Every structure is written in structure tokens, then in C-alpha cells.
Amino acid sequence: MNSHPLNEWITPEIQDRNERILKRPPVLDIQKLHKSFEHKGKPVEVLREIDFTAYKREFICVVGPSGCGKSTLARLVAGLETIDDGQILMDGEAVKAPGPDRGMVFQSYSLFPWMTVKDNVMFGLVESGMSKLTAESEALQWIDLVGLEKFADSYPHQLSGGMKQRVAIIRALANQPKVLLMDEPFAALDPKNRLKMQQYLLEIWQNIDITIFFITHDLDEAIYLADRILVLDAHPGRVKEVVNVPLPRPREEETFLSPAFMATKVYLESLVHHEDEEVEDMEDKLKMVRMVSVNSDVPDIF
Amino acid sequence: MSINFSTWFTPRTPLDKPSKRLLTFGSFAIPLLLWCLFSYAPFLWHPQVEITQSGGVSYFREGTLVDKEVFQKVVDKKVAENPGIDVSELPQGIPSNPVYLPAPHEVATAFYTAFTTPPKRSNEPWLHESLWHSIQVIAWGFFWAMLFGVPLGVLAGTYASASHIIEPFTEFFRYLPAPAFGALAVAILGIYDAPKIAIIFIGTFFQMVLIVAATTRKLNIALVEASLTLGCKGLRMIRRVILPGILPDLYRDMRILLGWAWTYLIVAELIGTSSGITWFITQQARYKNFDNVFAAILIIGIIGLVTDIILARLGKRLFPWHNSK
């Protein structure tokens, strides 16, 4: 344990905080989870024996190479995919189907285009049996919170990408889920907007009782946001390591420049090193291309 | 704003207003112009001759149409028999088009007189009555098709199970030509409007189920999944997410299918007691009143176009969120 390269950055306060988190009640408990998909008649193992526990009000980020099953994991937790083996417990109860206790924000915009911003946010509230009037006033409070008062009666197609994702987030949060699942929600935003959204999200998270399970392939984003980072391995997806982020809270923009941040990033890169894989892949493909004769008149370009 | 021709040839680029107007105008003006040219320019086509003077030929009566070659042969024969014949004693005529291509002004006149001329027999309907009858048959047939077709299509598009129980048979039935059921429909439903409505129903219902199912399946799955994670499911989801989500496309489907319903009208109106606008057309064609035929076809076209324009305008109002997609 002492030999862990990030230990030198874990200050007593951070250590103390981490220990306190682990003493909280577990909210999301993933146990020995397996998942395969059928591909051309053959089963392809996507997730193998995933074990992970998220505690109350924790901010978890999930990183891993492309195709390692991050989205699949989130969809399993949401109940949008069926579990092959193992189980997922929410507050001790096994997950069987989608439910309002697990909100989800998708990468692609998933607002209902025929509803105004207000109606989108009210959707889950009305579904849970709340009266229209109460739902409306509650929705407006959420809309205020993310600074979209002016757009309460606009349709989604009138909003920018960042605004849409803000609405998607409060639509999920209005339902007061225990866990908020986010699958690369800011991937389509430009860097400046992304940072703003990350700050929004942290602020909201600090102020309400919610556990966030945030999927990303952007390591900076993961480090900036998370308490702990779940690093997955690919083919099949397995837990490689759960990394404690050695950064104090609250996090500021300067956090990105701190030595602890850099060290964490270097360490995570060594764990994920998905760039290497892609380059290797590319090399292979290039070799294949080179084997094809280009033009018999010109045997060699040199 | 002026016309920007470069946008005319750029794929999927919206046009400026004057271009739109010009092209829409041209879309009607060009066929009309061609029609006028063929009708009024004697050197274009005009394969027949309308006799203006019989010249003593027994079967040349004034106003009859004969082929150019026949006419020429007769004239040549006359000249050969009597080389010194005076030109005024020869048969004479003017180039004209066959009876099935009346000129625009004839159709325009027919268009007017068709509504003002009383029917030949007192028990026959006026044109506007025929028309109204046709519209009712279409409306009822389409109504019944929608009443059953839309819910079945939405179910089939939503649940794989419903798709497997509904679609194979529908797919099979859709290939059976609706007219083939004419006699059967009369035997079962009698000779009045019921079998006609049934033909419209058969012609549109099966297509409708399949088209609505396909439209429903095209709904962004993320919307369905989002609603699931927000605690919405079952019939409630169909009502609150799937139906509103597909509504603009469903509306467009119905506009297209309504056009098909008109195609089946001609069959529908020939079975049982003949009636309606297409019966009027068939009958006028039999009497060779092609100006009336064209007028009636024009009426159907205008009704179709006007309904479609109204529905399109209405659609824009009904689905304000849809225009940006």
C-alpha cells in the first residue's frame, strides 16, 4: 500500500475524508457482474466480474479505453440492459428494471423535443404522481438553479448544447434519484463550456444528496470531478484499479495546474494507455495497406 | 432579395424566397405551357384533320376527325380522278389533335359547364353531388383505416411481440390487390356505400399498419430510455412519449396515405351501384367527352392539392418544435 505512487499526494485531510466516505452507507453495490453481447451468433464478453461499491454522496468517475464497456456498465445500473450474472444492489435492493431512483443523463441529447424546458423538467415529477401545480413550481426552482429562467418556455431545439445538457441534468435530478448516472454528458461540448458544466455539476452535487456515477474518457475531467476513479480494462472489461483522487475539495480552476493533478494524470495514463493501443492498431492497418500494390507503373514512391 | 442560382445546384440547400416562388410557379406553368403548345401550335404533332368541308366524300362530315394520311389519300384520289378539279370542291380541314387531347380552353369551359349542366337523366346526380359522395366514401374508408391501423402500427413499432403477431400477416395481405375484393365486398356488404368504403379501407389499412410501425421504430431510442429512467412505462409511455414523439411523422404518413386512398376510389366507385366522381369520369370517357374527363381529373387534383396544403399548414402550427429537425 505504501508503495502506491499517488500516496505522497494524499494529505492527512484527504486521507481523513476518504476514510469518512468509506464509512458512509453504500448506495450502489455492484457484485460479480458479468455481461456478454451476442455478436454474429457468438457471445462476446463485455464485462467480467465487476465488483464495486459507491457510497452515499460520493462522486465516482469511470474511465477506460474505448469499447471497454463503460456505457454498458452504466446502462446495466440504469436497468436498460439485462444482467447476465451477478447483481447490482441499490440501497440493498437488487436492480431489475429502470426506475426513478437511478437518473440518467445520456451523451446524445435526449430531451423530449415536443416539450418546453419546463415540461421536460416536470416530466418525471408528474410521472411520480405529483400534481401539475407543485411539479411546475418545483421545476421552475430547478430551472432557476441552472440559470435558464429565460428559457423555461423554449423548446429544446432553441437551446445550445450546454443548455440542453443542463436541462437533461436537472430533469434527472428533479426526480430526486439516489444515483445519477452520466454517460459522457459533456463530450460534445467545447472545452470552455465543458469546464463551466463541470463546475455547475460540482456545485449541484455539493448541495444535494446525490451519488454521481460519471462516465468519461477525458482523464482531466475524471480527476477534476471524482472522489474515486474506477479504471476499467478492455476485452473483456474488468476492474483494473480504483484510484483515490489526491485532491482537496472544493476544486478550483487552478486544480488543473497543481502537481498532485499532474501526478494523478500521469498515473492514470499509465493505467489506461489507450493511445498506445490505437497507434499499434494503426500500424497494423498501415502494414496491410502497404501490402496492396498501389500502381504497377510506379513500383515504389522512392 | 434576389435570385441566387448557385443554391439551385447545391445539394440540400434551402432556396431564397424569389427562387421558391419562381420554381413553384414553373412547376405548374411548364406543363400548362406544353399543353398549350401542343394544343395551339398546328405544326407540333396534330396528327389528325378536323373536316370543315366534306367535298362530296360521304363519310367526311363536318366536325369529324380523320387521320392526316387518310385525309391526304382521299384528296389525292380526287385529284387523280379529276385533274382539273377546283380547289374549293376538294374536302377541306384544319390540323387538329385527337379527341382525347382537348385544348386548355375546352377543358376550362367543361370545368365550368360540368357544374352548371343538369344531369342527363333526372335520377343521375349533379357533378358536385358525385364529388361530395366520393369525398364521403374516402373520408369514411380512411377514418376506419386510421381507427385500427394507427393503434396497431404503434403497438407493432413499440413492442417486438406485437410486431411479430401483427406484421407478418399484414405484410402478406398488403400484396393482395384491393380491387380483387370488390366482388366479395359487394356480396358481404351489399351494393351501396359499404363495399366502397371497404375497398378504401383494404387499400390503405395494411399499408398504414406497416408504415406507422416503421415510423414508430424510427423514434429516437434515447427518448424511450430517458423516459424509462424517469419512471414512465407501459401504456403511459405510449401516450406521453411515443405518440407525441412520432406525431409529426405520423401526420406526414397520413397525408401520403390519403393520396393512396384516392387511387383506390376509382375501383371502389365501379363496384355495386356506380357513383361518384370517378364514375363520372368513366362515363364521360365512354361518351368521348374528354374535356369533361380532364375537367373532373383536374377537380380531383385540385381537391387533393388543396387538402394537402391545408394539412401541411396545419402541421406547421401543430408541431412548432419540428421545423428545426
Ligand SMILES: Nc1ncnc2c1ncn2[C@@H]1O[C@H](COP(=O)(O)OP(=O)(O)OP(=O)(O)O)[C@@H](O)[C@H]1O
Ligand atoms: N447492444 C449491443 N449489442 C452488441 N454489442 C454491444 C451492444 N452494446 C455494446 N456492445 C459492445 O460492447 C462493447 C462495449 O461497449 P460500450 O458502449 O459499453 O463501450 P464504452 O466503454 O462505452 O466505449 P466508448 O468509450 O467508445 O463509449 C463494445 O465492443 C460494443 O461493440
Ligand SMILES: [Mg+2]
Ligand atoms: Mg460509451
